[in-house]
Amino acid sequence: MSAKTKLPVGQEAIQDKGWLKAHKYLLLRRASQMFFLGLFLLGPWFGLWWVKGNLAGSLTFDVLPLTDPFVLVQMLVAQHWPEMTAITGAVIVAVAYALIGGRVYCSWVCPINPVTDGAHWLHDKLGLAKGWQPKRNTRYWVLGMVLVVSMLTGTIAWEFVNPISMLHRGLIFGMGFAWAFVLAVFLFDLFVSRRGWCGHLCPVGAFYGLLGARPVLRVSATERAACDDCMDCFAVCPEMHVITPALRGSEDDTPIITSQDCTNCGRCIDVCAPQVFRFTTAFDTTPAPARAARPASPKKPSKASRAA
Amino acid sequence: MSANKPAKAKPKPIDRRRFLQDTARAAAGCAVAGMAISHLATDARALPARAIRPPGALPEDDFLAACIRCGLCARDCPYDTLKLAELGFDGPATGTPYFTARDIPCEMCDDIPCVVACPTGALDHSLTNIDDADMGIAVLIDQERCLNALGLRCDVCYRVCPVIDEAITLERRHNERSGHHAIFMPTVHSDACTGCGKCEKSCVLPGESAIKVLPRRIATAEAAEHYKLGWEDRNPLVDEIIDLPDRLPGPGTDNLVAPGGYLPGTEGLPDPNMDGGFTPTFKLPGTGGTGQ
Ligand code: SF4
Ligand code: SF4
Ligand code: SF4
Ligand code: SF4
Numbered sequence: 097m098s099a100k101t102k103l104p105v106g107q108e109a110i111q112d113k114g115w116l117k118a119h120k121y122l123l124l125r126r127a128s129q130m131f132f133l134g135l136f137l138l139g140p141w142f143g144l145w146w147v148k149g150n151l152a153g154s155l156t157f158d159v160l161p162l163t164d165p166f167v168l169v170q171m172l173v174a175q176h177w178p179e180m181t182a183i184t185g186a187v188i189v190a191v192a193y194a195l196i197g198g199r200v201y202c203s204w205v206c207p208i209n210p211v212t213d214g215a216h217w218l219h220d221k222l223g224l225a226k227g228w229q230p231k232r233n234t235r236y237w238v239l240g241m242v243l244v245v246s247m248l249t250g251t252i253a254w255e256f257v258n259p260i261s262m263l264h265r266g267l268i269f270g271m272g273f274a275w276a277f278v279l280a281v282f283l284f285d286l287f288v289s290r291r292g293w294c295g296h297l298c299p300v301g302a303f304y305g306l307l308g309a310r311p312v313l314r315v316s317a318t319e320r321a322a323c324d325d326c327m328d329c330f331a332v333c334p335e336m337h338v339i340t341p342a343l344r345g346s347e348d349d350t351p352i353i354t355s356q357d358c359t360n361c362g363r364c365i366d367v368c369a370p371q372v373f374r375f376t377t378a379f380d381t382t383p384a385p386a387r388a389a390r391p392a393s394p395k396k397p398s399k400a401s402r403a404a
Numbered sequence: 405m406s407a408n409k410p411a412k413a414k415p416k417p418i419d420r421r422r423f424l425q426d427t428a429r430a431a432a433g434c435a436v437a438g439m440a441i442s443h444l445a446t447d448a449r450a451l452p453a454r455a456i457r458p459p460g461a462l463p464e465d466d467f468l469a470a471c472i473r474c475g476l477c478a479r480d481c482p483y484d485t486l487k488l489a490e491l492g493f494d495g496p497a498t499g500t501p502y503f504t505a506r507d508i509p510c511e512m513c514d515d516i517p518c519v520v521a522c523p524t525g526a527l528d529h530s531l532t533n534i535d536d537a538d539m540g541i542a543v544l545i546d547q548e549r550c551l552n553a554l555g556l557r558c559d560v561c562y563r564v565c566p567v568i569d570e571a572i573t574l575e576r577r578h579n580e581r582s583g584h585h586a587i588f589m590p591t592v593h594s595d596a597c598t599g600c601g602k603c604e605k606s607c608v609l610p611g612e613s614a615i616k617v618l619p620r621r622i623a624t625a626e627a628a629e630h631y632k633l634g635w636e637d638r639n640p641l642v643d644e645i646i647d648l649p650d651r652l653p654g655p656g657t658d659n660l661v662a663p664g665g666y667l668p669g670t671e672g673l674p675d676p677n678m679d680g681g682f683t684p685t686f687k688l689p690g691t692g693g694t695g696q
Contacts, residue, residue, distance in 0.1 A: 269488045273491045
């Protein structure tokens with residue numbers, strides 16, 4: 097155990113499973129993020145207009161309308177009743193995320209995710225302190241604030257500052273100084289607050305989290321009995337508090353990660369050498385024996401404490 | 405995680421105090437952030453005068469509640485007229501569609517693809533005839549340099565207008581400078597001009613155009629309600645306040661019905677027995693009243 101604790105996060109998994117398998121979901125996620133951005137760029141870059149628009153609203157193959165439901169909600173609060181197209185688009189998106197997990201948006205689609213992941217990577221490399229850590233529920237406050245401001249000003253308020261749209265629309269339609277918002281998020285996550293933006297503040301993530309609070313697709317610590325307390329999953333999880341109830345639960349507790357904060361990123365599956373985690377459905381009732389009770393083990397100094 | 409556990413086990417009063425502190429902190433933080441965003445939102449309403457919204461765009465206040473900045477209107481504009489505003493370079497709210505007439509004007513497509521493409525109705529789908537579009541109004545803003553105003557026959561802005569002879573006409577005036585020529589003054593009529601900007605685009609002057617599309621809020625004054633144009637409105641306003649006798653033109657005019665002036669039995673004729681009443685006389689001054 098003590099020999100292992102010196103290993104960098106994920107090293108053990110790489111040794112046991114090979115580099116590729118230990119990065120499977122990370123690679124898939126990056127591929128997915130590039131895929132969704134790429135779809136939108138096919139038009140402006142290669143004249144292939146399969147998908148027009150941006151994440152706020154789009155039209156695919158000239159038939160499938162998609163609308164960001166959070167933008168639509170702000171529009172309704174601002175008292176504009178849209179055309180049916182926008183409503184249909186928002187319903188399609190909402191149903192999809194309600195099924196696969198709202199925050200799948202965050203880890204598989206959102207173009208800001210590579211930015212904050214990058215900030216986190218650099219943060220770790222530089223060994224910076226975790227900095228300001230607002231309460232987990234702060235994002236819901238921000239969400240509420242956005243809706244109130246939308247109502248009071250009669251505008252789609254978050255779109256004035258939303259770094260996601262700034263980046264996504266910027267790449268597709270032209271950036272101007274919008275990159276400043278993206279840089280601000282990067283610097284905020286790097287120097288002010290570790291995993292601060294996506295993990296604590298972003299109201300879009302909060303909205304999608306609420307939207308897909310009871311999804312079908314879930315990560316489960318089915319093999320939790322095999323956990324060897326390496327803490328790597330906590331170190332890589334952007335929302336590490338979601339792991340504890342599933343991983344450390346008793347026999348009667350479900351091994352499924354049920355928190356709406358879980359982004360279904362699958363990174364815990366990647367870095368776990370004993371292969372405790374896997375993707376499953378919310379209806380999965382495979383029995384998952386709890387971990388054997390063990391004496392309080394000495395904590396890993398650096399990584400584990402940062403995971404707290 | 406485990407570091408948080410002891411905190412949870414602490415006695416209640418401390419929890420409550422901490423809860424109140426956290427709540428106050430979150431609320432205060434949100435209030436500050438909210439005010440900053442409100443400020444941006446209010447700022448964005450001041451749409452620059454030279455940025456023209458696409459056809460059918462709702463009034464600016466409603467537009468910012470409706471437009472999701474998806475750019476579908478811009479994508480479907482066959483002339484690449486529409487652009488999404490870029491932060492720091494263009495004046496309108498970041499990501500909202502607009503065009504600059506001097507660069508690429510709106511060609512006033514018959515099928516208005518930009519409006520059809522808009523999923524939200526920020527471009528009003530009830531606009532089906534592009535001639536009804538109201539993006540702004542062209543104004544002959546530099547009457548010292550417009551070639552027509554100088555007495556030449558340029559006429560370009562007039563000729564390119566898709567609503568020629570309704571939105572823009574050439575009004576003939578005497579050329580005071582030469583004394584015996586005419587000036588054909590390009591004159592825009594606000595009821596028919598769509599603000600497409602084709603005239604602004606085509607003005608032959610280098611650099612800035614002598615005729616420019618401006619938003620209606622800047623280009624048009626509001627007519628005071630109590631001014632009535634007698635030649636347009638047959639009932640002068642005073643009729644609605646006091647009832648004056650209807651006087652017809654007197655002798656010397658072509659009034660054959662009542663050559664003396666008053667038509668006998670006209671409604672509203674003052675009663676001769678009343679205070680201030682009189683019997684109408686048919687003797688009018690030789691010049692003859694011209695009536696209204
Ligand atoms: S009417 Fe035609 S030219 Fe004008 S903005 Fe719309 S699509 Fe473009
Ligand atoms: S299509 Fe409509 S919602 Fe989208 S950018 Fe244009 S005006 Fe805005
Ligand atoms: S903007 Fe100019 S070209 Fe367009 S309708 Fe008005 S007068 Fe005609
Ligand atoms: S095109 Fe320009 S210069 Fe020519 S008549 Fe029109 S406004 Fe005057």
